Amino acid sequence: MSEPNSDRPQEISPAGPQQVGEEQTHFGFKTVEKARKASMVADVFHSVAGKYDLMNDLLSMGVHRLWKRFTIDCSGVRPGQRVLDLAGGTGDLAAKFSRLVGPTGQVVLADINEAMLKVGRDKLRDKGILVNMDYVQANAESLPFPDNHFDLITIAFGLRNVTDKEKALASMFRVLKPGGRLLVLEFSKPQIELLSKAYDLYSFHVLPKIGQLVVGDGESYQYLAESIRMHPDQETLKTMMSEAGFEQITYHNMTGGIVALHRGFKF
Amino acid sequence: MPAPQLMVSALELALNKLLHLDPLSGHRLQPLAGKRLRIQVRELPWPLTFAFSDQVDLLLDEDTEVDCSMSLSLSTLKDMQDVSQIGQLIQQQRLSLHGDMHTAQSFSNLLKELDIDWEEQLSCYVGDVLAHQTLQFFRSARIDTRQRLERLRQMLSDGALQEKKLAAHPLALEDFSEQVSQLRGDAARFEARLTQLEQIKAGK
Numbered sequence: 001m002s003e004p005n006s007d008r009p010q011e012i013s014p015a016g017p018q019q020v021g022e023e024q025t026h027f028g029f030k031t032v033e034k035a036r037k038a039s040m041v042a043d044v045f046h047s048v049a050g051k052y053d054l055m056n057d058l059l060s061m062g063v064h065r066l067w068k069r070f071t072i073d074c075s076g077v078r079p080g081q082r083v084l085d086l087a088g089g090t091g092d093l094a095a096k097f098s099r100l101v102g103p104t105g106q107v108v109l110a111d112i113n114e115a116m117l118k119v120g121r122d123k124l125r126d127k128g129i130l131v132n133m134d135y136v137q138a139n140a141e142s143l144p145f146p147d148n149h150f151d152l153i154t155i156a157f158g159l160r161n162v163t164d165k166e167k168a169l170a171s172m173f174r175v176l177k178p179g180g181r182l183l184v185l186e187f188s189k190p191q192i193e194l195l196s197k198a199y200d201l202y203s204f205h206v207l208p209k210i211g212q213l214v215v216g217d218g219e220s221y222q223y224l225a226e227s228i229r230m231h232p233d234q235e236t237l238k239t240m241m242s243e244a245g246f247e248q249i250t251y252h253n254m255t256g257g258i259v260a261l262h263r264g265f266k267f
Numbered sequence: 268m269p270a271p272q273l274m275v276s277a278l279e280l281a282l283n284k285l286l287h288l289d290p291l292s293g294h295r296l297q298p299l300a301g302k303r304l305r306i307q308v309r310e311l312p313w314p315l316t317f318a319f320s321d322q323v324d325l326l327l328d329e330d331t332e333v334d335c336s337m338s339l340s341l342s343t344l345k346d347m348q349d350v351s352q353i354g355q356l357i358q359q360q361r362l363s364l365h366g367d368m369h370t371a372q373s374f375s376n377l378l379k380e381l382d383i384d385w386e387e388q389l390s391c392y393v394g395d396v397l398a399h400q401t402l403q404f405f406r407s408a409r410i411d412t413r414q415r416l417e418r419l420r421q422m423l424s425d426g427a428l429q430e431k432k433l434a435a436h437p438l439a440l441e442d443f444s445e446q447v448s449q450l451r452g453d454a455a456r457f458e459a460r461l462t463q464l465e466q467i468k469a470g471k
Contacts, residue, residue, distance in 0.1 A: 065276065066269045066272040066273055066276065067269065069269070069272040069275070069276055070269050070272050070327075072326065073272070073326050073327045073328050074328075076328065076330045076331050077331070078331055078332065079301050096324060099318070099320040099321075099322070099324055100318055100320075100324060102300075102301045102320065103301075254269055255269075
């Protein structure tokens, strides 16, 4: 077993989140130094950015579009509002928000990863989405925005990659306006045992192979599967949001709990 | 799988595709830009919110404010094509409308005035000649089918009326109705005359 300060990641059991040291965190099933996780996640997304949309469609059989659509349906966004799409990746949510808030509103597409942000920016510009869209390379743990600034914050399939989730939720709470809402769309814990087993089989055996075949990078998709298992389940995330200050927190399971949408308000 | 989202996604895709095929629909969308219209079709479990910009976004959203909301049944939806009927539909309680009526009218016009040159669209894929011939074939087939159906209807009607005598000819039916009316009138007059005679007899 490696020393805590060693550069080599420490393998841990896939059984679920385990206690790690103060300066350590999970990177999939590995335990790594907190300072290294961001760059390791960045490597993963640098590797997959070019074919991110294709892989999302392929791996979810297009269902990720419906999960995102449900998120938009729950957003309650209105013309003139200010929206932050965190870890916005290739801009699936941001494109729709841009039309919904109209020219008097503003959408900020933020991602820590430069490659993902570039793909998202190129995609949205190609679609002619220009007037109310801004792009910011930002770390969710220390958002570079004023207090009480956004009416809505969404983070879709991004929170599990954040090193310090509590710090990120606190940062989101700070920049959200009173009355504003946070929507966290993330992989979660399947609620049916049989589905859970089939999902494990798919995630650990099929998903990395498709990743290897299409992107030439099976490891990144192995990390994807592992990071999903290490992410807090529905109730744990609800508690974390509550501890960050959010109120009236509810969650909605989709596709048997494979994905859950958490919604919380700041008052 | 979120089934309602799947259905709405398909509907949104189809609607925007159709609007895209008509070059003038962008112009007709302009007065609706930034507006929202919610339609509750009684046969559907959830209301549909139409958010207009340079395209139409469909939302399954019951919370946000809208410029206009309508509640109606599927059968009323067809009558909505005629904007002048809206007032009458409200009076007949077949349509419930709240908010800005112009939003509903503009949306109705957007759909009603949709004019797609299918021949032009098809020609992009198969060329002008084949597109023209294909459309011509469908137009002829439609006229031909209509004529055949009319002939079939006439033949069945003649068979039932003339040969098999299964039903009365409309003229015979009309004549019979006239005779019945005549008889009813005669009987009424006879009854009145009879009553009168009885009263005279009783008076003596």
